[in-house]
Amino acid sequence: MKQLENTITQENIKTLMDTFYDAIRKDKDLGPIFHASIGTDAIAWENHKEKIARFWRQMILGENVFNGQPLKKHIELPPFPREFFDQWLKLFSVSLSQIYIPEVANEFLSKAQMIAQRFQIAMYDMQIQH
Ligand code: HEM
Numbered sequence: 085m086k087q088l089e090n091t092i093t094q095e096n097i098k099t100l101m102d103t104f105y106d107a108i109r110k111d112k113d114l115g116p117i118f119h120a121s122i123g124t125d126a127i128a129w130e131n132h133k134e135k136i137a138r139f140w141r142q143m144i145l146g147e148n149v150f151n152g153q154p155l156k157k158h159i160e161l162p163p164f165p166r167e168f169f170d171q172w173l174k175l176f177s178v179s180l181s182q183i184y185i186p187e188v189a190n191e192f193l194s195k196a197q198m199i200a201q202r203f204q205i206a207m208y209d210m211q212i213q214h
Pocket residue numbers: 114117118121122135136139151152153154157158161164168169172195196197199200203
């Protein structure tokens with residue numbers, strides 16, 4: 085088995101994206117949501133993974149490389165059950181544990197949990213009209 089990574093690099097974030105979105109695309113609930121938004125085109129998926137990799141490089145490595153509007157994008161998705169966030173976090177956690185030592189995995193996971201919490205409050209508790 086490949087040794088787990090103890091540092092975070094641009095390269096292993098890319099591996100994380102490949103692992104995580106492979107799992108997402110196979111998930112019976114989450115897969116259809118992503119395919120409805122991104123499609124099935126290989127280039128569209130490479131672009132999505134590249135964008136989310138930049139998001140994490142900014143979040144974790146402090147590089148100023150992401151410009152997007154994550155909260156707005158999620159609020160504007162067709163509605164889906166709040167519980168799907170648990171599955172998103174589960175798949176993220178499993179993917180992290182395949183790549184990073186637990187301390188590093190936790191760095192990502194605790195940030196993801198905070199963001200997921202924020203998204204859920206905005207999407208399900210605030211009754212924003214759009
Ligand atoms: C059930 C939970 C989630 C679902 C179904 C979901 C789905 C999606 C979809 C379909 C897109 C593409 C939207 C587009 O390009 O128009 C997207 C973008 C994105 N997602 Fe999620 N997501 C979830 C949770 C999360 C969480 C917890 C995070 C962060 C920790 C996250 C981070 C992002 C980012 C950074 C983008 C790019 C936003 C942008 O283009 O500005 N997502 N998500």
